[in-house]
Amino acid sequence: MTEKELQIKSINYRKKILQYIVGAKAGHTGGSLSCTDILNVLYNHVLNVSPGNFTSPDRDRYIQSKGHCVEALFVVLADKGFFPEEDLNTLCQYKSHYIGHPTKKVKGVEQNTGALGHGLPIAVGTAIAAKMDHKGYRVFTLLGDGELPEGSNWEAALSAAHYKLDNLCAIVDKNSLQITAPTAEVMSTDPLDEKFKAFGWAVRVVDGHDIEALKAAFDSMPFEKGKPSVIIANTIKGRGISYMENNLKWHHGVPNKEEYAIAVTELDNALNAVQ
Amino acid sequence: MAEVVNTGLGYKANQDIFSETLQRLAETDRQIVAVTSDSRGSGKLVPFGKKFPEQIVEVGIAEQNLVGVAAGLASCGKKVFAVSPACFLTARALEQIKNDVAYSDNPVNVIGISAGVSYGALGSTHHSLHDYAVLRTINNIIVVAPADNFETEQAVELASKTNLPIYLRFGKKPMPPLKGVNDDLFAFGKGRVITEGDDVAIIATGETVYPALQAAEKLKAENVHATVVSMHTIKPLDTDLLAKLAGQCKAIVTVEEHSVYGGLGEACASYLLQHNYHKPFKIIGIPDEYTVTGSQQDIFTHYGITKDGIANVALELLK
Numbered sequence: 021m022t023e024k025e026l027q028i029k030s031i032n033y034r035k036k037i038l039q040y041i042v043g044a045k046a047g048h049t050g051g052s053l054s055c056t057d058i059l060n061v062l063y064n065h066v067l068n069v070s071p072g073n074f075t076s077p078d079r080d081r082y083i084q085s086k087g088h089c090v091e092a093l094f095v096v097l098a099d100k101g102f103f104p105e106e107d108l109n110t111l112c113q114y115k116s117h118y119i120g121h122p123t124k125k126v127k128g129v130e131q132n133t134g135a136l137g138h139g140l141p142i143a144v145g146t147a148i149a150a151k152m153d154h155k156g157y158r159v160f161t162l163l164g165d166g167e168l169p170e171g172s173n174w175e176a177a178l179s180a181a182h183y184k185l186d187n188l189c190a191i192v193d194k195n196s197l198q199i200t201a202p203t204a205e206v207m208s209t210d211p212l213d214e215k216f217k218a219f220g221w222a223v224r225v226v227d228g229h230d231i232e233a234l235k236a237a238f239d240s241m242p243f244e245k246g247k248p249s250v251i252i253a254n255t256i257k258g259r260g261i262s263y264m265e266n267n268l269k270w271h272h273g274v275p276n277k278e279e280y281a282i283a284v285t286e287l288d289n290a291l292n293a294v295q
Numbered sequence: 296m297a298e299v300v301n302t303g304l305g306y307k308a309n310q311d312i313f314s315e316t317l318q319r320l321a322e323t324d325r326q327i328v329a330v331t332s333d334s335r336g337s338g339k340l341v342p343f344g345k346k347f348p349e350q351i352v353e354v355g356i357a358e359q360n361l362v363g364v365a366a367g368l369a370s371c372g373k374k375v376f377a378v379s380p381a382c383f384l385t386a387r388a389l390e391q392i393k394n395d396v397a398y399s400d401n402p403v404n405v406i407g408i409s410a411g412v413s414y415g416a417l418g419s420t421h422h423s424l425h426d427y428a429v430l431r432t433i434n435n436i437i438v439v440a441p442a443d444n445f446e447t448e449q450a451v452e453l454a455s456k457t458n459l460p461i462y463l464r465f466g467k468k469p470m471p472p473l474k475g476v477n478d479d480l481f482a483f484g485k486g487r488v489i490t491e492g493d494d495v496a497i498i499a500t501g502e503t504v505y506p507a508l509q510a511a512e513k514l515k516a517e518n519v520h521a522t523v524v525s526m527h528t529i530k531p532l533d534t535d536l537l538a539k540l541a542g543q544c545k546a547i548v549t550v551e552e553h554s555v556y557g558g559l560g561e562a563c564a565s566y567l568l569q570h571n572y573h574k575p576f577k578i579i580g581i582p583d584e585y586t587v588t589g590s591q592q593d594i595f596t597h598y599g600i601t602k603d604g605i606a607n608v609a610l611e612l613l614k
Contacts, residue, residue, distance in 0.1 A: 077372065124399060131370065132399040135390055141360045142395055145330075145367020148352055152328070153371070172391075175360035183352075 021064050024294060026231045029099070030060045031291045034260045035284065036095040036105075042280050044111040046120060050257035050270040052092035054195035054228070055162060058253055059096045061234040062160060062191075071101050074128060080157050081146050083131050085139020086164035086193060087121040088272075094118060094126065102128030137170025139163060140190060144176045147188040147248075158187045158241070166198030169207045174219070177248075181220025186242035189249045190221075193228060195257035199271050216250045228253025261286055306469035309447040309502075310408045313465050314339035316451040317376060321347050327455060328352060328373045332361040337467075338378040338408050358383045362391035366401040374404075374455050381407025381423035381464055382414070389429055396460045397435040403461075404454045410440070410464040411501065411552030412581070415590040423464075424581050427529050428557025430462050437483050440464040440501035440552075442525040443473045449481040450527065457483070466502045466552070468591060473504060473525065486533040492520025495609045496540035499550035500526045500559050502591075503579075503600050507550050510605035519613065529559050534566050541572035546612035548577050550605055552595075555580040575612035579605060 033056050041047030068080045098105040110116035117125040121134030143161040196203050213223045222243035226233040243249045258264025261283045321327040330352045344351045354360045365377035384407050396403045414421035430438045441447040454461045476488040499507035504525040511521035549560035560578030587597045
């Protein structure tokens with residue numbers, strides 16, 4: 021897929037994320053918009069995962085540790101044909117399988133997540149299994165920067181390096197905001213690249229909204245043979261909607277009718293600019 | 296039945312049988328994987344690790360990662376046994392058991408070793424008197440505490456063939472063999488009847504089944520006839536057997552190496568009350584306190600998890 025095609029996809033994904041959050045009257049808006057480009061590149065450029073091979077033991081695995089940003093994942097999975105997009109009209113509705121966090125009841129979801137600090141340990145186990153079985157699949161997990169103070173991440177980070185899991189890639193969606201305040205104020209994790217390096221990982225820092233930069237980073241995985249790879253993706257929470265960007269209110273804010281109209285207009289304008 | 300406490304002489308601990316069984320299974324099943332958190336020594340898995348270095352994963356002292364890694368391995372078809380002292384495994388890694396194993400339906404065998412008050416005088420940090428209670432409230436996990444080597448071997452074999460999340464709890468004390476009424480039938484969720492009698496039902500689990508059986512012997516001398524059940528599976532509870540015993544016996548005593556809150560006893564009481572069985576009933580276990588200092592046997596004796604203690608409770612109920 022060309023860069024332009026991927027850019028168009030990202031804008032359309034953002035439109036749908038907002039559409040279904042508005043429909044559900046709930047969702048993690050800002051974080052879903054910050055990781056949209058990452059998911060776009062993963063599912064449309066990187067992952068060997070499709071509805072057709074989802075039960076294959078050889079498929080790549082994607083585990084979303086920052087499970088609260090499920091709206092981005094569901095929109096991308098629907099686009100990839102894992103389920104009919106109209107299912108998302110039931111998002112968070114009574115008896116729907118489409119809850120506010122990833123669940124294996126939805127085709128395309130590898131693990132039930134939502135509690136933070138769980139994705140990386142599971143990803144490590146999955147990557148160890150690949151090594152045991154001499155299989156070539158790779159394991160990807162998306163972490164939020166706000167979840168990094170969970171100690172389980174660092175337990176897993178140690179073990180990933182110990183077992184030389186160069187088939188594992190963690191992506192940190194570093195949008196630098198969490199529910200209470202800027203991440204640096206709540207609990208600083210900087211310098212994050214140095215921390216991961218000290219834990220034995222190979223690190224790339226990229227602009228998490230630069231499609232080409234993301235593609236280039238993923239294409240060069242493993243960054244070092246014998247080491248797990250981490251992409252620290254600097255992102256903007258609420259990316260793409262002017263009044264949401266870097267605004268704490270939109271962690272799980274739901275736009276009202278007027279705000280939604282403005283957001284759609286901005287995304288349509290962005291679409292016209294790309295096209 | 297010897298009328299002395301179990302000295303352990305000449306017997307093997309259930310966790311020894313766990314490791315021996317796992318090693319035997321691994322001979323022919325390359326999918327079996329042990330995951331340890333610096334626990335291969337206490338889990339008796341050193342020989343396993345030497346024999347099957349490709350089938351053991353060490354994570355260091357990191358129980359959360361232990362269970363998360365185990366879940367990832369299980370999701371790829373590995374038959375995973377995640378081994379750690381029960382006290383740490385079911386408290387520190389409870390969220391991983393709840394979410395990564397049970398909720399995500401990754402069929403990990405969560406192996407709690409040195410369970411209950413096995414660590415004795417090491418104190419409350421090392422006791423697991425909460426594990427039945429917390430795990431009972433989690434959907435999609437089977438909770439099992441084998442009483443003897445036979446049940447341990449059966450449970451480990453069955454666990455390796457059962458594609459469901461399972462918690463197995465083992466102590467470190469050598470356990471004498473018990474003889475069940477029908478030992479051909481071992482299944483999770485089916486209590487093992489050790490001896491039969493119509494006066495009182497003593498429903499015990501794990502390492503408390505042995506003193507329960509001794510109590511039954513003592514009661515027999517006083518012409519009181521007890522049924523003793525090894526209720527190795529705390530969840531799902533064998534409610535058919537429980538109903539049968541409630542119908543046939545005059546009183547019911549439960550015994551467990553666990554808090555009297557939330558474990559086997561309260562599980563039985565809940566079933567019985569909600570199904571209109573109103574029999575004299577008593578739960579023997581560890582009261583809501585940090586235990587007295589001492590060995591496992593000291594602690595059992597202090598709280599009446601003994602031949603005399605259990606027999607006396609039964610006699611009180613029958614008065």
